[in-house]
Amino acid sequence: xxxxxxxxxxxxxxxxxxxxxxxxxxxxxxxxxxxxxxxxxxxxxxxxxxxxxxxxxxxxxxxxxxxxxxxxxxxxxxxxxxxxxxxxxxxxxxxxxxxxxxxxxxxxxxxxxxxxxxxxxxxxxxxxxxxxxxxxxxxxxxxxxxxxxxxxxxxxxxxxxxxxxxxxxxxxxxxxxxxxxxxxxxxxxxxx
Numbered sequence: 001x002x003x004x005x006x007x008x009x010x011x012x013x014x015x016x017x018x019x020x021x022x023x024x025x026x027x028x029x030x031x032x033x034x035x036x037x038x039x040x041x042x043x044x045x046x047x048x049x050x051x052x053x054x055x056x057x058x059x060x061x062x063x064x065x066x067x068x069x070x071x072x073x074x075x076x077x078x079x080x081x082x083x084x085x086x087x088x089x090x091x092x093x094x095x096x097x098x099x100x101x102x103x104x105x106x107x108x109x110x111x112x113x114x115x116x117x118x119x120x121x122x123x124x125x126x127x128x129x130x131x132x133x134x135x136x137x138x139x140x141x142x143x144x145x146x147x148x149x150x151x152x153x154x155x156x157x158x159x160x161x162x163x164x165x166x167x168x169x170x171x172x173x174x175x176x177x178x179x180x181x182x183x184x185x186x187x188x189x190x191x192x
Contacts, residue, residue: 015060015082016041022071030148039140040066046136051173057082058129061089065133068094092130093137095119116160123167131168135176138164142183158187 007013019040026036040063047053047062060082067073068090075094079087096118103111123134138161145157161184170177 009056009059011056011082012044012059012063015063015086016044018081019063019067022067022073026070028144028148030144033148036066036070039144040064042140043133043136046139046176046179047132050139050175050179051132051136052175053129053132055129057085058089058133060086061093061129062133062136064090065093065137089127089130089133092122092126093133095122112156116163119160120163120167123164128172131172132176134164135168135173135180139176139180139183142180142187146183146187154187158184 020037023036023040027033028036028039043065044059044062048059053059064073064078064082064086067078068075075087075091078090095115098111098114098118103114106114123131126134142157142161145154149157161180165177165180165184168177
């Protein structure tokens with residue numbers, strides 16, 4: 001009888017399988033998009049290899065970071081499967097969107113401003129571990145965004161990314177922070 005091979009991060013394997021299942025049939029933005037699950041995998045890689053995080057709970061939260069926002073998965077589901085620390089980290093990085101009542105009568109620019117203000121407030125309340133995940137998420141998104149967005153949408157996203165770097169100190173994860181800064185330099189060169 002064959003025994004199961006030993007793996008360094010057994011709970012992370014479970015989290016990645018769960019994320020793959022729940023993000024099934026979802027795609028990233030842009031022309032000829034990749035399956036959505038490539039994004040949480042990339043975020044895990046940034047957290048592990050750029051930020052140097054070895055804490056499995058943080059890596060699991062990175063793998064699961066978009067599930068509550070983008071799927072039917074609830075925080076209670078994550079806590080049940082992965083424990084309270086993973087669930088708490090996912091909750092920290094999950095955006096709270098304004099309700100239709102809160103945005104009633106607002107222009108698209110006003111709605112964007114409200115969403116952006118809330119994001120910055122959420123970042124200010126995040127734990128250091130959640131901020132690392134947020135930086136890794138933004139690195140993945142800004143690199144893809146520079147390829148898939150244009151015009152005002154791209155300009156707003158670049159500006160928001162600069163605001164995030166203003167809220168999250170570089171000391172949180174210098175390699176991830178610097179990689180975002182480097183991507184933004186490329187965005188600035190493209191604007192000229």
